[in-house]
Amino acid sequence: MSFAVRDPATGEVLDEVFDAGPDDGIAALDAAVAAQEAWAATPPKERADVLRRAREGMLARIEEFALLITREMGKPLAESRAEVNYAADFLQWFAEEAVRISGEYRMSPGGDFRIVTTRQPVGPCLLISPWNFPLAMIARKVGPALAAGCTAVVKPAEDTPLSCLLLAEVLTGAGLPPGVLTVLPTSRPAPLVERLLADPRLRKLSFTGSTQVGRTLLAQAAGNVLRTSMELGGNAPFLVFADADLDAAIDGALLAKLRNGGQSCVAANRFLVEEAVAEEFAARLADRMSRVRLAPGTDPGAELGPMINSRQLDRVARLVDDAVARGARVLTGGQASGPFFPATVLADVPGSALIHQEEIFGPVAPISVFKGEESALALANDTPFGLVAYLYTGDLGRAVRVSERLEAGMVGLNRGLVSNAAAPFGGVKASGLGREGGFEGISEYLSTKYLALGLT
Numbered sequence: 001m002s003f004a005v006r007d008p009a010t011g012e013v014l015d016e017v018f019d020a021g022p023d024d025g026i027a028a029l030d031a032a033v034a035a036q037e038a039w040a041a042t043p044p045k046e047r048a049d050v051l052r053r054a055r056e057g058m059l060a061r062i063e064e065f066a067l068l069i070t071r072e073m074g075k076p077l078a079e080s081r082a083e084v085n086y087a088a089d090f091l092q093w094f095a096e097e098a099v100r101i102s103g104e105y106r107m108s109p110g111g112d113f114r115i116v117t118t119r120q121p122v123g124p125c126l127l128i129s130p131w132n133f134p135l136a137m138i139a140r141k142v143g144p145a146l147a148a149g150c151t152a153v154v155k156p157a158e159d160t161p162l163s164c165l166l167l168a169e170v171l172t173g174a175g176l177p178p179g180v181l182t183v184l185p186t187s188r189p190a191p192l193v194e195r196l197l198a199d200p201r202l203r204k205l206s207f208t209g210s211t212q213v214g215r216t217l218l219a220q221a222a223g224n225v226l227r228t229s230m231e232l233g234g235n236a237p238f239l240v241f242a243d244a245d246l247d248a249a250i251d252g253a254l255l256a257k258l259r260n261g262g263q264s265c266v267a268a269n270r271f272l273v274e275e276a277v278a279e280e281f282a283a284r285l286a287d288r289m290s291r292v293r294l295a296p297g298t299d300p301g302a303e304l305g306p307m308i309n310s311r312q313l314d315r316v317a318r319l320v321d322d323a324v325a326r327g328a329r330v331l332t333g334g335q336a337s338g339p340f341f342p343a344t345v346l347a348d349v350p351g352s353a354l355i356h357q358e359e360i361f362g363p364v365a366p367i368s369v370f371k372g373e374e375s376a377l378a379l380a381n382d383t384p385f386g387l388v389a390y391l392y393t394g395d396l397g398r399a400v401r402v403s404e405r406l407e408a409g410m411v412g413l414n415r416g417l418v419s420n421a422a423a424p425f426g427g428v429k430a431s432g433l434g435r436e437g438g439f440e441g442i443s444e445y446l447s448t449k450y451l452a453l454g455l456t
């Protein structure tokens with residue numbers, strides 16, 4: 001059985017890929033279990049070397065990777081190249097981390113024995129990656145899993161399995177032993193994933209996707225008390241105080257909104273602007289957004305590509321229509337055209353609008369006004385999500401006060417981009433559990449073993 005992968009800009013079939021079912025999942029887990037002991041025992045430097053060679057192999061084929069990402073996901077080629085570099089950074093970062101896995105030796109409080117800790121790989125993992133960054137998000141999981149000494153079964157998103165398959169090819173070319181990593185594209189993820197989560201040999205789940213699916217997976221993972229890392233939905237506030245550098249805030253807003261066409265869990269979802277500068281901010285943002293060039297990602301002039309599929313397009317259109325029906329004003333954009341949704345700015349968006357409650361995952365910037373710090377914080381935190389928040393202010397005291405009280409795992413302070421392989425990415429509240437990247441990222445794939453060392 002196979003399924004078709006389509007170009008979201010044209011609907012053209014790019015490739016037919018193997019359509020894995022639950023039995024294929026178990027076969028991949030068999031292979032991961034069989035390879036686990038030897039991979040865990042492989043010297044860290046050798047594991048690191050595989051990741052390093054894979055990084056080089058990926059960068060040597062950057063144009064091929066970038067074109068594949070653009071063809072299957074739709075983003076402009078320049079953004080796809082940036083994604084390949086972002087993915088390569090994860091492989092490099094975790095190659096460097098592989099050789100730094102450490103433990104502790106300390107005296108017990110009574111001095112009668114020693115407390116020794118080591119860190120061991122958790123074991124075979126299931127890594128589930130999303131369609132929006134089809135290469136970088138899987139590199140962010142595969143990098144630490146392999147560096148820690150874990151084997152893995154990877155399930156890429158149905159819309160975008162091709163870049164992940166190419167990554168597996170590069171890893172194999174870099175010397176990854178058979179069975180350590182298997183990619184399972186599937187058009188029917190639910191039964192395959194459920195079957196794997198029910199198998200007690202699986203020891204870890206890492207998922208990036210919606211909070212709704214994350215909750216279902218967490219419930220399934222509870223059966224075998226699995227280690228989980230959950231990178232779920234966001235509803236990022238983007239706060240602009242009247243004392244902010246407005247030029248920087250506009251640049252930051254464009255980046256936080258339009259990176260990846262707004263199809264990102266860290267995309268700014270609610271622009272909250274202090275009354276004194278709200279009108280100017282809205283007019284300037286609308287002017288810049290109205291000049292964003294919409295075209296297929298393969299067009300060299302494209303700044304914004306198509307939406308990934310009609311489901312996402314309809315969802316964005318529904319959120320815009322709902323906001324307008326509740327009194328929001330469209331300053332630019334607002335109407336889909338074929339598979340594209342233009343960069344859109346909405347002003348006077350009331351708090352009751354669905355667009356304030358749901359993750360937009362599209363290039364729409366809804367703006368609302370606040371008066372003073374307390375009201376800004378109350379609005380910003382009025383959501384079950386807590387992935388990232390952005391804050392623009394020129395006042396150092398306010399920057400510290402507000403950053404500390406924002407309920408988010410990450411804060412962009414006078415900066416519209418937080419993502420970096422060296423930084424801990426992750427949320428609080430319904431945005432997830434655990435961290436990816438940074439020093440924290442590899443810990444998600446390690447478990448601490450304590451040895452009570454007697455002295456006699």
Ligand code: SIN
Binds near residue numbers: 132137266
């Ligand atoms: C995401 O949208 O899932 C993550 C994006 C990022 O790493 O910046």
